Amino acid sequence: MSDAVSRFDEGLRSILTELEGGAFEVAKTEQELREINARFVGANGSLTSVLKLMRELPGDQRKPKGQAANEVKQKIEARFSARLDALLREAREADLKAPFDVTLPGRGVLPGRLHPITRVRHELLDIFESLGFEVVDGPEIDLHENCFDRLGFPPDHPATDMQDTFFVDRGKGAGDRGTLLRTHTSTMQIREMSRRPPPLAVVSAGAVYRRDDDATHSPMFHQIEGFLVDEKVTMADLKGVLQRFLERLYGEAIEVRLRPSYFPFVEPGAEVDARRPGGSWMEIGGCGMIHPVVFEHVGYDPTKVSGFAFGMGIDRMAMVKFGVPNIKLLFENDVRFLGGF
Numbered sequence: 001m002s003d004a005v006s007r008f009d010e011g012l013r014s015i016l017t018e019l020e021g022g023a024f025e026v027a028k029t030e031q032e033l034r035e036i037n038a039r040f041v042g043a044n045g046s047l048t049s050v051l052k053l054m055r056e057l058p059g060d061q062r063k064p065k066g067q068a069a070n071e072v073k074q075k076i077e078a079r080f081s082a083r084l085d086a087l088l089r090e091a092r093e094a095d096l097k098a099p100f101d102v103t104l105p106g107r108g109v110l111p112g113r114l115h116p117i118t119r120v121r122h123e124l125l126d127i128f129e130s131l132g133f134e135v136v137d138g139p140e141i142d143l144h145e146n147c148f149d150r151l152g153f154p155p156d157h158p159a160t161d162m163q164d165t166f167f168v169d170r171g172k173g174a175g176d177r178g179t180l181l182r183t184h185t186s187t188m189q190i191r192e193m194s195r196r197p198p199p200l201a202v203v204s205a206g207a208v209y210r211r212d213d214d215a216t217h218s219p220m221f222h223q224i225e226g227f228l229v230d231e232k233v234t235m236a237d238l239k240g241v242l243q244r245f246l247e248r249l250y251g252e253a254i255e256v257r258l259r260p261s262y263f264p265f266v267e268p269g270a271e272v273d274a275r276r277p278g279g280s281w282m283e284i285g286g287c288g289m290i291h292p293v294v295f296e297h298v299g300y301d302p303t304k305v306s307g308f309a310f311g312m313g314i315d316r317m318a319m320v321k322f323g324v325p326n327i328k329l330l331f332e333n334d335v336r337f338l339g340g341f
Ligand code: PHE
Pocket: 183, 184, 185, 186, 263, 266, 269, 285, 286, 287, 288, 309, 310, 311, 312
């Protein structure tokens, strides 16, 4: 027998002895098991070295010895995968046997809820709906014309300045005055009146944007706009609606005051203040009789119709209602804050 043949046989025999001796079965972890496997079939493994002897075997020996080596290789694979299965099974069983208290409370799912601003907005819209107003929605990006020009703002009114308004684009000139994030919900007066004839009574609520940023001003905030157009509408109707609305919101005893003020799209114009018994006056919004120039811009005849409009801040009402000290808290979406309502 050639030297190579005896070293080949000896090599296989010692591998078999190791296998029978439980070489794989001692592995306690998958990592350990893979290390043991490498000792046989890895680059420097014992079987690998035996196979390298193949070249030195006499020609007629190669086939039978090759078969013998293959059988050993299959035994290694079988032992490896049997032990791997056993290890995985053991791990799963250990998991199942671990102390498990079925009486422990589960991980609760926190119920969702409406944002305080959304709740106040729904409440306001509900009240106006019950007073006969129709609720509509409008876009937050609108034309310069709908936000300013058609409401009677002079072309270079300070409110239209870049310092005060977020422009989406500045427009190309005369017929194209650009698009912007609406600075108030009064855009809805133009939009709704332009698309249908009077009479109408409409409310709309939503986000508006201004370049304002401090403890009581957020660059994004919310307004509710209401307007009514018919024949012979007077300021008494306006005050009556506001009075009714605030009574529903804050309770019967609320007192309402209109304080003369200026907005380009109303004449006369006023600030709306409200006061609880014994409390101090709180500014709620602006209002007035719709300016004839607005009626002209939407195709209504100012000699035939009259109407009123008002706009109020929703965020401040929510802050008062829920006792929120800083408006920013309403927009940070911190559940530790929002969960408290
Ligand atoms: N749009 C005005 C503002 O944002 C409020 C307002 C609305 C005033 C309707 C009068 C009439 O300040």
